Every structure is written in C-alpha cells, then in structure tokens.
Amino acid sequence: xxxxxxxxxxxxxxxxxxxxxxRWHVGxxxxxxxxxxRSDPPLGLLxxxxxxxxxxxxxxxxxxxxxxxRPQPGGMDAAxxxxxxxxxxxxxxxxxxxxxxxxxxxxxxxxxxxxxxxPAAAPPEAQVRLCSAKIADRPARVFQxxxxxxxxxxxxxxxxxxxS
Amino acid sequence: MSMDENSWIERxxxxxxxxxxxLVCRYQARLVAFLWNLLGSGEDARDAAQDVFxxxxxxxxxxxxxxxxxxxxxxxxxxxxxxxxxxxxLFHRYGQRQARGGAAAVHAAPEGIEExxxxxxxxxxxxxxxxxVLTLKYNEDxxxxxxxxxxxxxxxxxxxxxxxxxxxxxxxxxxxGFVPGVKTVSAEEIP
Numbered sequence: 001x002x003x004x005x006x007x008x009x010x011x012x013x014x015x016x017x018x019x020x021x022x023r024w025h026v027g028x029x030x031x032x033x034x035x036x037x038r039s040d041p042p043l044g045l046l047x048x049x050x051x052x053x054x055x056x057x058x059x060x061x062x063x064x065x066x067x068x069x070r071p072q073p074g075g076m077d078a079a080x081x082x083x084x085x086x087x088x089x090x091x092x093x094x095x096x097x098x099x100x101x102x103x104x105x106x107x108x109x110x111x112x113x114x115x116x117x118x119p120a121a122a123p124p125e126a127q128v129r130l131c132s133a134k135i136a137d138r139p140a141r142v143f144q145x146x147x148x149x150x151x152x153x154x155x156x157x158x159x160x161x162x163x164s
Numbered sequence: 165m166s167m168d169e170n171s172w173i174e175r176x177x178x179x180x181x182x183x184x185x186x187l188v189c190r191y192q193a194r195l196v197a198f199l200w201n202l203l204g205s206g207e208d209a210r211d212a213a214q215d216v217f218x219x220x221x222x223x224x225x226x227x228x229x230x231x232x233x234x235x236x237x238x239x240x241x242x243x244x245x246x247x248x249x250x251x252x253x254l255f256h257r258y259g260q261r262q263a264r265g266g267a268a269a270v271h272a273a274p275e276g277i278e279e280x281x282x283x284x285x286x287x288x289x290x291x292x293x294x295x296x297v298l299t300l301k302y303n304e305d306x307x308x309x310x311x312x313x314x315x316x317x318x319x320x321x322x323x324x325x326x327x328x329x330x331x332x333x334x335x336x337x338x339x340x341g342f343v344p345g346v347k348t349v350s351a352e353e354i355p
Contacts, residue, residue, distance in 0.1 A: 010328060023320040026327065035330075036323035037308070045286060045333065046299055049197040058192045058214050059185050065218035066184065071177055071225040 003031045133157045169233050188217055195241055201299040202245040216241045239314050242296055249292050286336040294329035297322055
C-alpha cells in the first residue's frame with residue numbers, strides 16, 4: 001500500500017508538477033522506496049517470455065531483412081536514448097523560436113527603428129492642413145491622415161448631417 | 165556481456181551473418197514479450213522485434229562492447245515501441261478527424277491495443293513508460309538504476325512509475341473483480 005503523501009501527490013492534475021512532487025517524495029520516503037523495490041509481480045498481468053510457445057522464430061524474417069546489409073563500422077552506440085532525443089527536440093524548438101523572433105524583428109520592429117549610422121532623419125516638412133470644406137454648399141467634416149511619407153497627406157471629407 | 169555474445173558479435177562483424185541467429189534465438193522471446201507488454205498487440209510486437217533485430221544488426225559495428233548487449237537491444241526496442249505508439253496515436257487521431265468530417269472512418273483501437281485474452285485490459289490504464297518499467301522490473305529482473313539508464317531518467321522517476329503502475333492496476337483490478345492467476349499462452353495465439 002502506498003503512503004498517504006504519495007496518494008495525495010499522485011492526484012495532482014498538472015502532470016509536470018505531479019511527477020516532480022512524486023519524485024521528490026519517493027527520494028525521501030523509506031516506505032515508498034521499499035514498496036517500489038518489492039519484487040512480487042503485479043498479479044500475473046504481464047506477458048511473460050517463458051510462456052511464449054517454442055514455435056516463435058524470428059530468424060527467417062530477420063535473415064531476409066539483413067540480406068545485403070553490412071554492419072556499419074565505427075562510432076558508438078547507435079540507440080539514441082530518450083534523454084538525448086528530448087535534447088534534440090529542445091534544440092529544434094529553440095532554433096525555431098529564434099528564427100521566429102528574428103523574423104518578427106525583421107518584419108515589424110526593424111522598420112520602426114531609426115537608422116543609426118545613416119544620414120540624420122529629415123525634419124518634418126511644413127504640413128498641409130485643411131481647416132474646412134463644403135459639400136454642395138454645406139459645411140462638411142474633414143478627417144486628415146498624415147502618412148509616414150512627408151509629401152503625402154490623405155483627406156477624407158464627409159457630409160456633416162448634424163449641422164442641418 | 166557473456167563470452168558467447170562477444171564471440172558471436174565478433175563473428176558477425178567479420179561477415180558471418182549466420183552468427184547473428186544465436187543472438188536472435190537468445191533474445192527473441194524476451195523482446196517479443198517486452199514489446200507485447202508495451203504495444204498491447206502480439207502481431208505488432210513480433211513485427212517490431214524483427215525490426216529491432218534488423219536495426220541492431222545494421223548498427224552492430226557502433227555498439228560499445230564494454231556495455232551490455234542486452235541493455236542496448238532493449239533500448240532500441242523501447243525507442244522503437246514508443247515511436248510506433250506515437251505513430252498509432254497520430255493515425256487514430258487522423259481516423260477520428262476523418263470520421264467527424266464525414267469521410268470513411270479509419271478503424272484503429274486507441275494505441276492499436278488489441279482485444280486479446282493474453283494482454284490484460286487492465287494494462288490499458290497504465291502508461292507505456294509504466295508498462296515498460298513493469299516489464300523490465302518483473303520479467304527481466306532489472307534494477308532501478310539499469311531501467312533509469314535505459315529510459316534516460318532519474319532512478320526516482322522509475323520508482324514513481326512503478327508505484328503509479330501498481331496503484332492503478334490494483335484499483336482497476338479491484339473494480340473489475342479480476343482473479344489473479346498465471347496466464348498460459350497457446351501456440352495459436354501467437355500471430
């Protein structure tokens with residue numbers, strides 16, 4: 001029977017936190033360590049090799065598969081451990097994140113930054129202002145949008161129905 | 165590693181492919197049982213075990229002979245099994261999406277687990293990592309440190325997997341009224 005603390009920790013819904021707390025607890029709890037080291041099998045649930053029939057023979061299939069293959073020489077241990085695999089995923093994720101950040105910076109942030117070593121930014125030129133306008137001899141509302149380019153301004157004139 | 169294994173590996177590396185049969189014969193039942201417990205399907209376990217042996221053969225030159233061949237082989241098997249389960253899960257999700265979209269459903273059990281008299285349904289409640297740890301501990305009699313080295317995690321994590329698996333199985337068996345006993349597998353049940 002597991003100890004009460006382990007039962008509590010193993011019911012935490014967040015998997016990462018649950019594993020960390022369980023691991024921390026099992027590292028310190030003598031009872032849990034003894035329980036995990038118990039060698040009695042879990043009620044005969046597992047498929048056991050001794051009970052597989054003697055007729056099982058993978059060699060013909062393996063032989064067909066290795067036909068024409070030569071064992072690769074050199075290097076060490078071809079089986080990547082899950083730990084190394086997770087490092088690969090972490091590296092790939094970090095590279096992808098960096099690429100995304102660089103792309104974002106290039107597309108959106110860099111455009112707004114003033115040039116440091118280039119010529120000084122030109123001072124804003126005298127702007128055009130449209131103070132009033134009329135549509136069919138009636139006063140209209142004027143909206144002005146100044147674009148980034150100093151030689152371009154956009155005016156939007158709307159008939160003003162409120163001043164009738 | 166035993167002297168036998170060392171000499172077999174040496175012979176294989178010198179070009180005697182037939183010497184690899186000895187290694188296959190020594191480990192095939194244990195590997196099939198391990199993969200059966202991990203994948204939940206005898207047919208998949210057999211195919212995966214075959215692939216594992218082929219992979220091991222092609223990489224045998226890279227095997228560090230100061231280490232255990234058994235551990236190396238089971239590490240390959242574990243990685244292969246986890247990859248297969250991941251692919252099956254993706255395939256299953258794809259099938260579900262197709263079914264929702266009105267197309268013909270792709271029929272696949274979750275994680276490809278078969279309905280079998282051999283593989284106890286209670287093991288569904290246990291994660292693949294926990295099933296691997298259970299098999300290595302109770303079938304292969306590996307120590308906690310050995311299992312941790314294979315899974316690439318801390319020994320405490322292996323202990324947590326063991327405790328969790330036992331807790332879940334106990335709960336599941338109590339709910340289903342399962343009577344514990346030893347299963348025997350007939351030759352017809354092996355695909």
